[in-house]
Amino acid sequence: MTERVLQKLVEMRGIETHYVDAWGNPATIAESSKTKLLNVLGYNTEDEAVISEQIEEEMHSIWLSPLNPVQVIRQNEAIILFIRLPISVVNDSYTLAVEMEDGERHHQIFTPVEGELINVAHVDDEEFHEYAVELTHHFPLGYHTVSLIQENNDSPLASMRLIVAPKACFTPKPIEDGKKIWGLSVQLYCLRSENNWGIGDFSDLTKLIKEAADHGADFVGLNPIHALYPSNPDACSPYGPSSRRWLNFLYLDVSAIDGYDSERVQKIVNAAGFKERLQHVRSVDYVDYQSVADLKLEALKAVFEEYYSRHLSKNTKQNKAFKAFVEEGGESLDMLAVYDAMQAHLKESGHAYWGWPVFPDEYKEYHKPAVAKFRKAHLKDVKFYLFLQWQAALQLEKASKVADDSGMLIGLYRDLAVGVSEGSAEIWGNKDLYCVDASVGAPPDILGPLGQNWGLPPMDPIKLYEQQYQPIIDLFSSNMASSGALRIDHVMALLRLWWVVKGDNAKDGGYVYYPVDDLLGILALESHRNQSLVIGEDLGTVPDEIRTKLAENGVYSYRVFFFEQAEDGGFFSPSHYPVQSMSTLTTHDMPTLIGYWHCLDLELGKELGLYPTQEILQKLYQDRHDNKQAILDSLHGHNSIDASVGRDVNFTGMTEALNFGIQVHMAKGSSALLSLQLEDWLQMDKPVNIPGTFKEYPNWRRKLTQTVEDIFDNTSIQSLAANLTQARKQAED
Template structure:
């Protein structure tokens, strides 16, 4: 039984050991591996049943003539694996390849003449596995390959041809050093939005930032969350990563807002006064914003149906094309959201598919099909929301590049979807819902992290010919100058934790990293979208080298770039192929860090029950601040009027701006700065490890956008940043 378990552990890519965040070897407990195998459906407590299952799986594999997918890079020798019984090895086969463009190729062969890889006897028949050469030069893209025996089609598969590296703009290849902002879009304040930042605010931000020399605006994940449950607002726990959060729609820009019915509602219900109140609030009131936006958009949609969708209008043709392109994914999302809304109105549980009435828990059930037909207008409404969101995002992206930004908007791809999501509901076979991904203990999370996001099953991902990943990369790169991949280690491995276990009792599960990187490179080149990989935490050095070779930019955070003696590395030593930043959405702001607001807040919230641990953190922070002052003074990044004694230095505008200018003198091709640090804000946007204890993902900026770009000190800072970046480009 032990040999069987070891075989399965290796076959399913389950880790046995790893190097932790402190550089020490860590061994995965055998019991943890066994529990995971159980979760994957293996009867590990019954040797006979396990043997039978493995034998059946092997038979199915051998009797499958082609793999589901073959992935190649542009300069690879093309070889596909095929399987047949030995008695057919001398028969006349053909492989027919059809490219994306419809060009057809045919290769005739006899398996016996090809390279024999393996042989296996099954039920008295000997099966052979061959490597068949394809003497072709195929273009980049997604092609179809079919295997024929004489005129009989035996199997078909996907053949992917990918480039060597991800897209990198020529200016950056030639040494240009760019800077830009990273923002939480909902945080933006303006005198016209409806209580949270929207795509029109984004246009304003991009156009004005471009005038100051910024080359990009980096966004938080803008994935679709839950219209029926707007307070589930974490951008890193979405319902779908393929589709957009409709709350970012500027309702007033949607065709139909000026109709008489909508304007009458707006005026009679005193919406303007309600919106003014929502704009004035310190925190985003998602429930109130959603209630007004959904009401307005539903009224607009009613007008839109009559004016456009009921006729052969240009708008209908454009909408129909959008729906067709969105396919099953868009329809599944729209049905899911219409169903959630319906259940909420009926007073039933609705937060996720797990609590739906039994007949609705499977997306392809007859009851769901009947619901979609009966509530076709509601389903169409939710597709309409995605249509409008996509139009407005594309307009914002065009505005950024038209304003002169060399990169424009860049999106952030969350590492997963939440367990009750539409994405899982629509494709349950792909996800392991008894498991959550997370991270082993590291500097950021000494107890480990458990994110409540079910992982994709690597075997099922291959079986589905990587289509979910292709769709994911493509949809997030569309109309984007760059894509930041949160927890880029997911391309190599993910930390799986059973839902019943602590985060530290997890295990790494490997993913087909070379195939995933190939697809990433292909989509990156197609969309001309630069790729940034968030490679923080427990990261094997080998994967950093692989990411670099594939053209993926590293992510370097100043506070984590420390030498063994505690000193901070100069940003001039960061890799050129990287994005540098001072802080992130999971960290305190510069002011919050310097004044230990995060530690004090953590103490108030009970995050640090062990006082000794907390005191050590205060002592470490004090020491790190001294090292930071030493670094800044050593490089002449701050005035000598600022003391070099940490005991005499509080966070000031001069110190804040000095740190940002210090980063601008670095070697990283990209520098990302947060607007909250420009505004010297102290409250964090998110406190990892908290849920109800703190209003995560709700805090707004302290100033309206027009006030930011009218501030002389901030304009001077922008000029200095642009100058420093230009100097580094020479």
């Protein structure tokens, strides 16, 4: 009996029972995993009576809510609302008042009993009816508010959000008409330049955009540039941010901010010690995050003081613009600034500070009274962090404008991480939304044979629904700002996420489902509002259901050359890739072309102990050998490389001819978009990130081997860019 009741709760909460793994085999989630997942969702599963009581309470809560919190419908679809009322009042007259986003109002009078009765229930001995009522007016795209008003009663009984979304995401007209484009992908922190402070910045990005555009590129893709931790800069993974809505201040070009030229700032940056430290961070091959942060914060605080005295303490146009930015950012922006100020204060005071879990109890949540008092007492510190976000947004916007002015079709494309880290400001500001006793990850797959645990607490899908999807709306909107495309990391999260309970092995997790159709509708709406093409990173364990839905909703698939293999081991020709896709050779979780060809990733993995047995490693070596031979066969078969490149893998190393030949081979393909890594242009061998490692390898730190200024002076690279542009034009025919 208990098992049956538990299963009902499992189904109610969208916990998957069976799935197909990355190798196409059926897999089952353990009973113990289901129970643990229910526990982290807040359920007591030890007693059958308690379980039944919890189910009943949830059902009663729904019936006592006359309207759902939110409803997403597609443009030109019938709008059917579901209204729940006690039977004693279903003969009364009601008004559905719709306030559209632009302020226009529409009213519809109805009597529930005249509608379609679709459900009946009893709550506390009272009978409730649920009716389906169709709105007779068609509403434009956007976010509207529906209120249910009973006759002779001015106060609404309930209200809900009505979201009207387009059928599919935005695609630029030239791409719709068959244009094939290429661009570069880069981890922004990797960029070297003559002037940056040891880490790539928005001015470097502007230079890269201009050069790339001049050589035929139509976009520059970025790693996530989300806000990290100013007081804990070594927590540097772009995929484990503090907030996904805001930006990493380390990407600021300090010298480009008004006030940098002041005497007080110049005194700091021209001091011998400062110059020596600056030279160090510029010269090292890996980003020294702590030293970079120390330098930038020292200078930025002086710049802020100057800017404050010049502009923010007076009624200037700059102050008005700053206040407008802060007002538009709302609670989310204030929360991040307070969090950053508090973390800095705790660090300076010698307290534990890595994240809110170790903050003093009175500071463990943004909405606590003590936090409001802290904010008031440290108002200027908070304003400093607000200022950093403002300046970062302005510099990113400037880079995006350069892309537009340079004629790029897409311009910048940004990357949305799948979650935030446990100690993040985003969780600190919305504790109800996140299940902090679980983490997002992946079941065993090709990239991670032991499964993966990413340390990112998942959103509770029910809480997300109850919050009218506002957190998701904010994420999509903010990450489409100052860009022409958005790549969604692990896009399967729109359908389901692999949850791993704290303390468990990644392979012992389970899938929890999300309202995919609603989320895709919101994505489509924000895509059109921001004129942003959407790319979904659909690698790993990908159910057919999500691939189909993504395609129907105008989301571009993400096709990696090394994974596009037939059952016989041969590699599919890029001419067979879906048109609605972005193709690429490698990703941030994979080796570079040289690293792949020379098995440097396998050697490194062996040194780091990533392979449980010698047999597994040997199998990987054999598979790599076979794959490389299949690649050579495919390249020669398509005349993508000349006779200077050997046909036998046993005697063919990675050369410039092979490297560039593979890239041009991809450019001949049918994908609308082709993304190439700067590391492969520079023929680098070290990877950006090794999945499954933490301190064993300097992830997210390795810089490029050449400066932005030097890259495009290379005649071989100029020739490669020209060949890519030509191949893309030929692919349009």
